[in-house]
Amino acid sequence: MISSIRILFRHLHVFWCHFEFFLNLHLQNVLKIEQFAKDDFVLKEGSTAKKLYFVESGLLRGFHYKEGKEIINWFCNEGQFVTSMYSFVSQKPSYENIQAIEPTTLYAITFDDLQKLYKNYPTFDKIGRLLTEQYYVALEERIMSLQFQTAIERYQSLMQNENYLLQRVSLGMIASYLGISQETLSRIRAKK
Numbered sequence: 072m073i074s075s076i077r078i079l080f081r082h083l084h085v086f087w088c089h090f091e092f093f094l095n096l097h098l099q100n101v102l103k104i105e106q107f108a109k110d111d112f113v114l115k116e117g118s119t120a121k122k123l124y125f126v127e128s129g130l131l132r133g134f135h136y137k138e139g140k141e142i143i144n145w146f147c148n149e150g151q152f153v154t155s156m157y158s159f160v161s162q163k164p165s166y167e168n169i170q171a172i173e174p175t176t177l178y179a180i181t182f183d184d185l186q187k188l189y190k191n192y193p194t195f196d197k198i199g200r201l202l203t204e205q206y207y208v209a210l211e212e213r214i215m216s217l218q219f220q221t222a223i224e225r226y227q228s229l230m231q232n233e234n235y236l237l238q239r240v241s242l243g244m245i246a247s248y249l250g251i252s253q254e255t256l257s258r259i260r261a262k263k
Contacts, residue, residue, distance in 0.1 A: 104176060106174070106177075107177065110170065110171065116166060118165055126153055127178060129175025130173050131170060131172060132144075133147070135166055229245070
């Protein structure tokens with residue numbers, strides 16, 4: 072577990088260069104490793120997100136149902152943080168599901184433990200703010216993509232920025248994520 076926690080620390084190190092010794096010890100005590108098999112749910116719609124996760128390995132998706140159809144909001148892979156942000160921050164029921172697409176290993180920290188870290192370690196509070204800002208920017212980019220880009224532009228963006236998805240998820244999931252039908256995705260791919 073210690074070597075795996077070092078991977079997490081290296082990721083956080085990007086945001087803040089000097090981790091305090093006691094913060095490292097505290098994190099080692101509160102972080103828990105959780106394993107999920109393919110298709111396991113990390114969170115179900117209507118449940119409250121009590122944990123924030125860091126993905127050590129694997130791939131997850133966030134999705135909701137609309138008129139009986141799955142709508143994929145996002146994918147999350149190695150080196151990223153994942154939770155239902157609305158539910159976690161507000162401590163209200165989630166509107167989305169989080170599901171492992173492949174066997175997944177996550178580090179988990181509870182909402183209460185995270186709040187204690189923020190209170191006791193100003194360094195970690197700043198890291199939390201920076202991560203939240205990064206999340207907000209990604210969310211806004213996603214919204215603008217869905218509202219202003221054509222289906223072809225969204226597919227090209229996926230090819231540039233998230234092409235790993237083509238080897239790891241079904242075309243049906245990619246179509247849902249892009250906000251298009253599988254038939255439209257097939258036509259776009261045929262033109263390439």
